[in-house]
Amino acid sequence: MDFVSTAEVVCEDLPENLCTFAIAASGKRCVLENYKSEEGSVDYTCKTSEVVVERLAGYVETDGCVSACGVDRKFVGISSDAFLTPDFISSLCSPACYHNCPNIVDLYFNLAAGEGVFLPALCEKQKTSPHRAMLELLSSSGAAAAASSGAVDEALVGSPAPAPSAF
Numbered sequence: 001m002d003f004v005s006t007a008e009v010v011c012e013d014l015p016e017n018l019c020t021f022a023i024a025a026s027g028k029r030c031v032l033e034n035y036k037s038e039e040g041s042v043d044y045t046c047k048t049s050e051v052v053v054e055r056l057a058g059y060v061e062t063d064g065c066v067s068a069c070g071v072d073r074k075f076v077g078i079s080s081d082a083f084l085t086p087d088f089i090s091s092l093c094s095p096a097c098y099h100n101c102p103n104i105v106d107l108y109f110n111l112a113a114g115e116g117v118f119l120p121a122l123c124e125k126q127k128t129s130p131h132r133a134m135l136e137l138l139s140s141s142g143a144a145a146a147a148s149s150g151a152v153d154e155a156l157v158g159s160p161a162p163a164p165s166a167f
Helices: 063-068 080-084 086-093 102-114 119-128 130-140 143-149
Strands: 028-036 042-052
Touching: 063 102, 080 086, 080 102, 086 102, 086 119, 102 119
Parallel strands: none
Antiparallel strands: 028 042
């Protein structure tokens, strides 16, 4: 699928295979939710979240970006746990993802900031020393522990900053 950007994106109207990583025309992120059907099977529905994305209203992420960034459209709930997977960090920080997929990068930028990690610094470390970047992230146990132990570079931990504006 190619890039979709339209003022007509309504989360509740999206099929489940396009929901995750979509942004409604209102600017709110779409989220995939699961529920038990009357028959007892697990079904999925697309809902509008309360999370607002200022720059990408009416946006459905491309399949190319989903693949390049190592994410899955069947995610139900997005978590910062993905940062604990070296392959994910490598994919997210790859030029194919980081420089071409603003929606996914913005989402994970904000998740990283919530954990006290500055995504651009993490990606820079990933390029030069992927094992060290992962160890520092794992040893941080959150921003407070990292800051007090000095285990993580100042550039890696800090107050949340706006998402990269290169998009």
